[in-house]
Amino acid sequence: MEQAITRAELAATFRARRLVTVPEERLNPRVVHPLSRRFLSEVGLPVLPDFVYDPMDDLTNGLPSAVDTQDNLHMFDNLPESVESWVRLGLFHHEPVFLDGTTGALWELLGVAMVNSRIDRFARCLQALHQHRRGYARWSPGRVRQATTDRLMETFAAVDPEATTRPECYWNGALADREWS
Incomplete structure (x- = not known):
């Protein structure tokens, strides 16, 4: 299966020194999805100050399980059956993002x-967000933000139609009314 983005493409946007991988031997054993394991250990995710994605220490700690980090999991009755294999990837705009170690899909709880639907597609979306971040700056007029949102949603739909065509599409809410510099 071909990845949606390579390490070289991410490095061109974020710089290689800003990409953090998880060594195979430190990767949480709950992550059995082959593409996810390979992506995390060979390609990595960006770590930038003041960016919308913050891995905290989750990447360097090998990705803690959701069961160990989320005391409130029992409060949700509509979680996928595979929740036991979820690991925390960090925060996206201050909200936890989880990787399903069995299927490779990424989820948020709220x-x-x-x-x-896959971690490489998440990384490609992070790249697009970084490239268009000025469209969400505090000083950007509403029409610029809306145009940026429209462009990003087109990009996200092309990158990951499985995630963006769902009625509960995460990105619709995540891009609405945000200020990012």
């Missing part, structure tokens, strides 16, 4: 919505 709306129990799929963020992306």
Whole structure:
């Protein structure tokens, strides 16, 4: 299966020194999805100050399980059956994002919505967000923000139609009314 983005493409946007991988031997054993394991250990995710994605220490700690980090999991009755294999990838705009170690899908808890169907597609969306971040700056007029949102949603739909065509599409809410610099 071909990845949606390579390490070289991410490095061109974020710089290689800003990409963090998880060594195979440190990767949480709950992550059995082959593409996810390979992506995390060989490609990595960006770590930038003041960016919408913050892995905290989750990447360097090998990705803690959701069961160990989320005391409130029992409060959600509509979680996928595979929740036991979820690991925390960090925060996206201050909200936890989880990787399903079995299927490779990424989830958030508040709306129990799929963020992306694969981690490489999530990384491609992070790249697009970084490239268009000025469209969400505090000083950007509403029409610029809306145009940026429209462009990003087109990009996200092309990158990950499985996640963006769902009625509970995570990105619709995540891009609405945001200020990012």
